[in-house]
Amino acid sequence: MTRERNPWLTALAALTFVFLFAPIVVLIIFSFNVSRRNFVWLGFTLDWYPKLFANVQLLDALSVTLRVAVIAIIGATILGSLLGLGLARLRFRGSGAAETLILLPMITPEIIIGISLLIFFGQLFRQNGSIGQIGIAHITFCISYVAIIVRARALSLDPRLEEAARDLGASALGSFRHVTLPLIAPAIGAGAMLTFALSFDDLIITSFNAGPGSSTLPIYIYSSIKFGVTPQINAISTIIVAVVALALFVAWRLGAFRPDERRVVADDAT
Amino acid sequence: MSTDHDGSSLDLERILVRYLAENRLTRRQLLRRISIVGATAAVAPIIAACATGGASAAPSISTPVPAAPSSSDAGAAAETASPTATPEPTPQPTPEGELYVYNWTQYIGDTTVKDFQDKYGIKVTYDFFDTADTQLTKIRSDGKGGGYDVTYPASTDIPGLVRDGVVAALDLSMISNAKNLGTEWANPGYDPNNAHSMPYMWWTTGFVWDPDKIKEDLTDWTALWDERYKGHMSMLDDVREVFAAAAFRLGLSPNTTSDTDLDAMLQLLEQQKPLLRTYTANDIADFTGGQVWLTHAWSGDWGQMLSDKPKTKYVIPESGAVRGSDTMVVLSGAQHPVAANLWIDFNLDAKVSAANTNVTYYMGPNAAALPLIDPTISGDPRINPASATLDKLVELLELGPDLDKYTQRWNALKA
Amino acid sequence: MTTAAAAPTPRRPLRDRLSALIYVVPGVGWLALFFAVPLVIVLIVSFGTKDATGHVSLAHPGLQNYLRAGRPEYVPAFLNSLRYAGITTILSILIGYPIAYWISRYGGRRKILLLILVMLPFWTSYLIRTYAWMIILRDNGVLNGILQSVGLISDPIPFLNTDFSVILGMTYGFLPFAILPLYVSIDRMDDNLVQAARDLYASGRQAFLHVTLPITMPGIVAAALLTFIPAIGDYVTPDLLGGAQTTTIAKVVQVVFQSGRDWPYGSALGFLLMVLTLVGTFAALRTLRRETLGGG
Structure with a gap:
């Protein structure tokens, strides 16, 4: 590489990292705060971590959140990837309409999606909200993100690759499995990660579709902000960050992101 | 998909009968309601009316349902009918194994849920809302409580919830701790004779x-x-x-x-x-x-x-x-009404009520709990004002x- | 450089087209059932009225809710939404572009690790991150504490509950949606193009303006859309970090739906917000597609 490095750009990048991590550092520090309401620093304690594991409501909420995320990832990744691939290959008359249908869930205000599913499930199917219902809602708003990422990736592939495989005698399924799938796998992975992040964080749509026994972590947190969030929530967030960071680091060290570093990450939406 | 509500005809008929009895709806009014789309409170009776041909829908029937068998499905029928009916000598019904409670977070004593579970062996699932608006949207979404058994509406909302059939009449025979209530709470204006609600905090x-x-x-x-x-x-x-x-x-x-x-x-x-x-x-x-x-x-x-x-x-x-005050109610769609009434009774226990107050700093309506409350709370005239001050409030x-x-x-x- | 529009589209055999259709059907079917149908129900509700008991009535359908929505008192809320979303979008790109560029060009073998690091904060709950900002920005918070201890200010600056805190919270929250597509488009760019421009004696700035920027424009468009769309419908951030003067239209929709329990009116307001977003999005897409892809 012969490119000269711009020190200003590096300084800017460093500042951006400070901006990104400032709240995370504060969050971690305040998980050791004595104050139960956690707005004023009253002193250092480790108490909240053991207490966290005795807080059944909080652990239940975490478990609900994770179960919903798994449903959302499985559903949205499968449906969204197929949809993205299909749209990339297909240039039929209705494809404009199908593409608009994909964009619409992203443009619809969350509260409208939430209310519409509440009416839909409540009035048509007499459902009161459940993990399954939240899962369906999350799949619905995550499909589009996955489809767009996969479609962009599939469009950038050379269609001749698959054709070549076919010419060499591979079956349709075989060429899909051995040629197309590995090539779009990074996009599918990115879609799954984005789905997890969206599902894990969603409050508005979830709160309309939650029912007995299906309060998620965001609902729990939002509901406690009125009284002040206990450091237990900081503690659980700290643990989540640590686990995610560790998992990603290990994956990186093991080379999970290696084979085609340039294209591992999400493709763009155009 | 959840299948926790299967809308059995027994359930619907029960709702219809109580709905008619409590709201004194005539069939004509009911038919008029059928024209209203999305009238959640009306949907259940409509379906029931179709299913049963409306024959059982005479308002005079007061549903003498026998006390509950222990299965949770039939347990829904354990609720007694309108409180105006002659009190029946009900044997203490067997509580269901579960209870779904819907409340604010941190608006209850630290060990109340656990103590209740230990005492009755009932598994409590505790869900929370962030605002009263969310709560009302949820419990009104199907017109009968959104699948919860117990929730905590503000007293202001009680008349509307009763009118729309969202909350069920309490089984006062199971709430013996109602005797602990201070006299001013025994017959509040928003809910005569506490037929549908028990005060929780004020x-x-x-x-x-x-x-x-x-x-x-x-x-x-x-x-x-x-x-x-x-x-x-x-x-x-x-x-x-x-x-x-x-x-x-x-x-x-x-x-x-x-x-x-x-x-x-x-x-x-x-x-x-x-x-x-x-x-x-x-x-x-x-x-x-x-x-x-x-x-x-x-x-x-x-x-x-x-x-x-x-x-x-x-x-x-x-x-x-x-x-103002918040109340505890049993929702009309409650699948576990016996446990729900027990929960309300439990929270009116002097010790439990005092423990709730000591955590939330809200005074309960419980006269028997007063000596057990932290004196810095109950002794403060701003949290617990003299009745002369209270009388001037609206x-x-x-x-x-x-x-x-x-x-x-x-x-x-x-x- | 192979962009979508420029990709060759050879004629496909019918069998392939059918198989592609099979890919599309489950997803479209799902969205039709769980998105389109519920949305149509809400659309119908938006033409109804609320009767005396608070239930939806379709006895006299009409446009009354849409007419009510145009009342002048909601103009500030609409403007707030547009302003917050607009500024958030611009800031996200201004912050996201350099960091994406830096990772892509200077990251070397650690590129992916750096990208993971950038995304790491977004694996914790959005609410808890917002709450952390409240701790930082409040009057006796971390930021004011630092400023006071170094003697820059004597009285705390009111950061929280202002336009500043709302925009900061939104920018922070939606930044990953900007960084990812920016990174991808920058990383995909062929280095030799910039090098060629430099060889032709273009200055660094000229090379950036005339080569890098146009080539990465699709990424910028994607970043803008992915930031603007969630930002304009957001009410949680203004709720937590905002104040008495920062009401957004999404918040109005929520209050109408929940406190007012006026579903027809809330639906109408929600649809107006949606149409506004839709029109803005497609207008932006069309303009930028024409500009960047040269009609290709």
Whole structure:
């Protein structure tokens, strides 16, 4: 590489990292705060971590959140990837309409999606909200993100690759499995990660579709902000960050992101 | 997909019968309701009417349902009918194995749920809402409680919830701890004879201030319009409470539905808005965070602020203030009504009620609990005012469709 | 450089087209059932009225809710939404572009690790991150504490509950939606193009303006859309970090739906917000597609 490095750009990048991590550092520090309401620093304690594991409501909420995320990832990744691939290959008359249908869930205000599913499930199917219902809602708003990422990736592939495989005698399924799938796998992975992040964080749509026994972590947190969030929530967030960071680091060290570093990450939406 | 509600015809018929009995609906009225799309409360009776041909829908039937067998499915039938029927000598019914409770977070004693589970062997699933609006949206979504067994609405909402059949009549035979209630709570105006609700906590609404920042002694609502504290004041994010504050300043009733009155209140609030930091749903956090010096607050919230800011002062304004209460109800769609009634009874136990108060700093209606409450709470006239003070306070009443007059102006104010 | 529009589209055999259709059907079917149908129900509701008991009535359908929505008192809320979303979008790109560029060009073998690091904060709950900002920004918070201790200010600056805190919270929250597509488009760019421009004596700035920027424009468009769309419908951030003067239209929709329990009116307002977003999005897409892809 012969490119000269711009020190200003590096300084800017460093500042951006400070901006990104400032709240995370504060969050971690305040998980050791004595104050139960956690707005004023009253002193250092480790108490909240053991207490966290005795807080059944909080652990239940975490478990609900994770179960919903798994449903959302499985559903949205499968449906969204197929949809993205299909749209990339297909240039039929209705494809404009199908593409608009994909964009619409992203443009619809969350509260409208939430209310519409509440009416839909409540009035048509007499459902009161459940993990399954939240899962369906999350799949619905995550499909589009996955489809767009996969479609962009599939469009950038050379269609001749698959054709070549076919010419060499591979079956349709075989060429899909051995040629197309590995090539779009990074996009599918990115879609799954984005789905997890969206599902894990969603409050508005979830709160309309939650029912007995299906309060998620965001609902729990939002509901406690009125009284002040206990450091237990900081503690659980700290643990989540640590686990995610560790998992990603290990994956990186093991080379999970290696084979085609340039294209591992999400493709763009155009 | 959840299948926790299977809408068995038994269930629907029960709802229809009670619905008719309680609302004295005629078949003609029912038919008129069929034309209304989305009338959640009407849907169940309609389906039932179709299923049963309406033959059993005579309002005179008072559903003498026998006490519950233990299976949770039939347990739904264990609820007794309207409380006006002659009391039946019911043997204590067997409680179901589960209970679904819907409440604010941290609005209950630290060990109440666990103690209940230990005592009755009933598994409690505890869900929470962030605002009363979310709560009402949810329990009204199917017109019968959204699948929960017990929830905690404000007393103001009780008449509407009863009218629309969202809450069930209590089985008073199972709530023997109702005897612990103070006399003023035995027959509250919003719910005669506590037929549908038991009081849970009560409060006054005034304001708190930080004496480090504001040296003078504040006594009345005018403080919240004081230019000197611009940018450091908050009002509660609650339409009725905010308009009530304006009403007291103007000497009007906080339950007024006169457009002239409301316009005057709105005008006063428009003057106040530029001075405010927030319309807050997090009054405790905002105040202890230091950016707010003076905030509209519920008395229990003040108690909670004291733990971080011990010098905080609270006043019940002299020109008038609101007193309010939250209740416990059994929802009409409850799958576990026996456990639900037991839960309410349990929370009216003197010890449990006192434990709840000691955590939340809200006073309960429980006379028997009084000696067990932390004296710094029960002895404070601002959290537990003398009855002479209380008598001067106003309860917010349910306004029915006229509530729109408030919410429209509220939206205009905030936008 | 192979962009979508420029990709060759050879004629496909019918069998392939059918198989592609099979890919599309489950997803479209799902969205039709769980998105389109519920949305149509809400659309129908938006023409109804609320009867005396608070239930939806379609006895007298009409446009009354849409007419009410145009009332002048909601103009500030609409403007707030547009302003916050607009500024958030611009800031996200201004912050996201340099960091994406830096990672892509200077990251070397650690590129992916750096990208993971950038995304790491977004694996914790959005609410808890917002709450952390409240701790930082409040009057006796971390930031004011630092400023006061170094003697820059004597009285705390009111950061929280202002336009500043709302925009900061939104920018922070939606930044990953900007960084990812920016990174991808920058990383995909062929280095030799810039090098060629430099060889032709273009200055660094000229090379950036005339080569890098146009080539990465699709990424910028994607970043803008992915930031603007969630930002304009957001009410949680203004709720937590905002104040009395920062009401957004999404918040009005929520209050109408929940406090007012006026579903027809809330639906109408929600649809207006949606149409506004839709029109803005497609207008932006069309303009930028024409500009960047030269009609290709």
